[in-house]
Amino acid sequence: MLRVSKLTDYATVILTHIGHQPSVIHAATDITKATGVALPTVSKVLKLLTKEAILTSHRGSKGGYVLTKSPAETNIAEIIMAIEGPISMTECSTDEGICEQESSCEIKGNWNLINRAVYTALEAVTLADLVAPANQQYVNISLPVRLKGRVSNDLKVEN
Amino acid sequence: MLRVSKLTDYATVILTHIGHQPSVIHAATDITKATGVALPTVSKVLKLLTKEAILTSHRGSKGGYVLTKSPAETNIAEIIMAIEGPISMTECSTDEGICEQESSCEIKGNWNLINRAVYTALEAVTLADLVAPANQQYVNISLPVRLKGRVSNDLKVEN
DNA sequence: ACCATATAGTACTAAAATAGTCCTATATGA
DNA sequence: TCATATAGGACTATTTTAGTACTATATGGT
Numbered sequence: 494m495l496r497v498s499k500l501t502d503y504a505t506v507i508l509t510h511i512g513h514q515p516s517v518i519h520a521a522t523d524i525t526k527a528t529g530v531a532l533p534t535v536s537k538v539l540k541l542l543t544k545e546a547i548l549t550s551h552r553g554s555k556g557g558y559v560l561t562k563s564p565a566e567t568n569i570a571e572i573i574m575a576i577e578g579p580i581s582m583t584e585c586s587t588d589e590g591i592c593e594q595e596s597s598c599e600i601k602g603n604w605n606l607i608n609r610a611v612y613t614a615l616e617a618v619t620l621a622d623l624v625a626p627a628n629q630q631y632v633n634i635s636l637p638v639r640l641k642g643r644v645s646n647d648l649k650v651e652n
Numbered sequence: 653m654l655r656v657s658k659l660t661d662y663a664t665v666i667l668t669h670i671g672h673q674p675s676v677i678h679a680a681t682d683i684t685k686a687t688g689v690a691l692p693t694v695s696k697v698l699k700l701l702t703k704e705a706i707l708t709s710h711r712g713s714k715g716g717y718v719l720t721k722s723p724a725e726t727n728i729a730e731i732i733m734a735i736e737g738p739i740s741m742t743e744c745s746t747d748e749g750i751c752e753q754e755s756s757c758e759i760k761g762n763w764n765l766i767n768r769a770v771y772t773a774l775e776a777v778t779l780a781d782l783v784a785p786a787n788q789q790y791v792n793i794s795l796p797v798r799l800k801g802r803v804s805n806d807l808k809v810e811n
Numbered sequence: 812a813c814c815a816t817a818t819a820g821t822a823c824t825a826a827a828a829t830a831g832t833c834c835t836a837t838a839t840g841a
Numbered sequence: 842t843c844a845t846a847t848a849g850g851a852c853t854a855t856t857t858t859a860g861t862a863c864t865a866t867a868t869g870g871t
Contacts, residue, residue: 498858505763520817533861540819553868554816569766603782604664607728610773618769623762657829679846692832699848712839713845812871819866828857837848 501576503530504538505623508547508572512564512624518557538576545575564624570615660735662689663697664782667706667731671723671783677716697735704734723783729774 510527511519521539525532539558542548547567548558560567669686670678680698684691698717701707706726707717719726 500859522817531860534859536818537860543818550818551868552816552818552866554814555869556817556867558818603777604661606781607774607777610777611770614769614773615766618762618766622765659830681846690831693830695847696831702847709847710839711837711845711847713843714840715838715846717847814871815869817866817868819864821863821865823862824860826857826859828855830855831853833850833852835849835851838846840845841843 497573498577500534500538500541501573503528503534504542504572504576505569506530507535507538508542508560508567508620509623511548511558511560512567512620515560515564518551518555518559520557523557542572542575545571547571547575560620564621565619567620568616569618569620570612572620573615656732657736659693659697659700660732662687662693663701663731663735664728665689666694666697667701667719667726667779668782670707670717670719671726671779674719674723677710677714677718679716682716701731701734704730706730706734719779723780724778726779727775728777728779729771731779732774 506528507524507530510524521532521536524530524539525535528535530538539548539550543550543558546561549561550556550558665687666683666689669683680691680695683689683698684694687694689697698707698709702709702717705720708720709715709717
């Protein structure tokens with residue numbers, strides 16, 4: 494189904510909450526209360542987002558998390574990547590040598606095109622859009638993505 | 653990682669093979685030989701694609717599969733949906749009532765926006781692009797997607 | 812200096828999704 | 842009527858993901 498994991502979904506809920514009050518330091522326990530997501534899970538998500546510098550942490554008493562950049566500068570693509578790793582829709586796009594047909598594969602390069610189209614779409618949506626859902630707002634995604642080149646490459650996968 | 657399943661990847665490999673010779677009837681056994689993908693798996697993928705009318709089947713001796721539409725009319729979004737079901741990145745976009753926070757959820761509508769952006773990107777790439785990868789080809793995706801609006805709708809398609 | 816508070820990091824277990832295979836039924840051309 | 846090929850469903854092993862727990866470290870306030 495081309496879906497993101499639940500942790501990513503939680504991440505958007507948590508970040509939306511934080512995004513409403515960007516100037517306040519938010520502790521994990523406060524976020525649990527506000528969102529209804531279990532504390533261990535909230536904690537796990539916050540750590541992942543901090544590791545990728547989407548959030549900045551403050552340890553110790555009175556500590557917590559704040560956004561590293563403004564909501565408008567924080568896009569959905571980076572949030573998804575922080576939780577799930579690189580956005581690439583097939584294994585061969587991220588891992589070399591796991592596909593027996595790799596040398597004869599014709600479409601690996603084309604998957605790169607598709608990956609890019611999706612990435613561009615996700616990059617165009619920001620946390621600010623999630624925080625302040627302005628009705629009638631428009632997002633313009635104007636590629637062009639250079640279609641492939643069939644780079645050297647090739648695709649496939651299998652095992 | 654926002655990835656498609658292996659079956660979907662196989663589907664693109666198989667369809668690319670068929671797309672090279674759109675006027676020929678391709679039997680499952682021939683496709684197995686040409687692609688290296690195991691017969692039971694090829695068979696499973698072909699059945700799924702046929703069920704969603706991306707391929708048309710011919711039973712009996714000399715039977716096999718052909719594309720229902722031309723490669724240029726067959727896009728990546730419909731291929732993914734044929735194998736994996738609706739393209740929607742969170743559960744709450746497809747299933748009602750499974751989320752405890754549904755009534756108070758602020759971002760469901762925004763995920764619909766994201767889903768739409770991704771769908772539009774995938775719809776812009778066709779099987780013809782995979783079959784005949786013209787170098788320097790461009791794909792133009794020009795939304796606008798109406799942000800939010802929390803429309804009623806969702807993009808999506810289903811199964 | 813000490814202590815309560817809060818994050819950092821890692822490891823583990825259970826549940827869910829996916830992959831891959833197989834079997835039986837049905838349709839068709841020669 | 843027989844060989845060939847798809848239709849459809851069921852089943853199992855594997856992999857991935859979710860969710861939790863535990864220990865270490867840092868910090869502010871007293």
